[in-house]
Amino acid sequence: MIFDRRRYGKDNYVYLVAEGGDAALVDPGDPVVALGMAAAHGVRPRWILHTHGHPDHTGGSATLRSRLGARVLGHAGDAARFAPDEDLAGRRELSLGALRVRVYEAPGHTPGSILFEVDGRLLTGDTLFWGGAGNCRSGGDPVRLARTFVTVFPALDGRLLVHPGHDYAEANLPFVLALEPENAAARARLEAVRAARTAGAEPTPTTLAEERAVNPFLRTGDREVRDAVARRDGAGGASPEDVFVALRALRDRA
Numbered sequence: 001m002i003f004d005r006r007r008y009g010k011d012n013y014v015y016l017v018a019e020g021g022d023a024a025l026v027d028p029g030d031p032v033v034a035l036g037m038a039a040a041h042g043v044r045p046r047w048i049l050h051t052h053g054h055p056d057h058t059g060g061s062a063t064l065r066s067r068l069g070a071r072v073l074g075h076a077g078d079a080a081r082f083a084p085d086e087d088l089a090g091r092r093e094l095s096l097g098a099l100r101v102r103v104y105e106a107p108g109h110t111p112g113s114i115l116f117e118v119d120g121r122l123l124t125g126d127t128l129f130w131g132g133a134g135n136c137r138s139g140g141d142p143v144r145l146a147r148t149f150v151t152v153f154p155a156l157d158g159r160l161l162v163h164p165g166h167d168y169a170e171a172n173l174p175f176v177l178a179l180e181p182e183n184a185a186a187r188a189r190l191e192a193v194r195a196a197r198t199a200g201a202e203p204t205p206t207t208l209a210e211e212r213a214v215n216p217f218l219r220t221g222d223r224e225v226r227d228a229v230a231r232r233d234g235a236g237g238a239s240p241e242d243v244f245v246a247l248r249a250l251r252d253r254a
Contacts, residue, residue, distance in 0.1 A: 108145020
């Protein structure tokens with residue numbers, strides 16, 4: 001199987017997945033970068049998958065649809081943003097030729113945000129980042145996002161490799177350490193990310209299990225995170241969802 005990612009803009013990622021001659025692009029915001037990656041692997045993508053509808057992720061769809069004749073797939077909750085050929089609302093699995101893709105609805109960052117699982121990898125768009133969670137400033141809802149984090153992510157296999165839509169690790173992890181100074185996993189991850197940047201390399205993906213140790217947004221039911229948030233804004237006795245919303249507000253103000 002082919003799996004590749006390329007950076008475009010400052011910190012966006014586009015992904016390519018392929019099995020034999022069956023290939024799909026995920027969040028190709030820059031069509032030139034997306035086509036270059038496909039050409040490097042000698043494949044012609046027949047599908048474009050979108051984790052959500054924000055233009056930095058969907059900006060290449062129209063060009064690629066025209067150039068490749070590719071079908072665009074995404075959730076109807078964001079349909080006004082990119083006009084999918086196929087609605088993924090309620091879908092659990094896609095068969096794209098030889099490709100098999102699991103789909104998880106994950107609203108909050110946008111109404112139509114979804115996750116894709118492919119060959120042991122979880123493509124999380126702007127819902128889950130390394131060390132963080134998506135904001136809700138552009139059509140999002142922090143309460144719905146909290147529910148996604150409390151109900152969807154705990155059910156997923158911890159061995160999945162997390163591949164987000166942006167590399168925000170170096171921005172997110174200092175916030176984590178300000179909240180939890182004793183979080184050794186977060187400190188080690190920040191050191192690894194900075195070492196990769198110094199070497200001119202991309203950060204390696206975390207597993208979801210590793211992310212659960214680093215990322216407080218995945219641990220809002222834990223006393224340590226609840227108490228850390230309470231010290232900042234008094235949300236200590238709240239539900240995991242309430243702690244998440246308070247934590248998201250803290251991150252927005254950081």
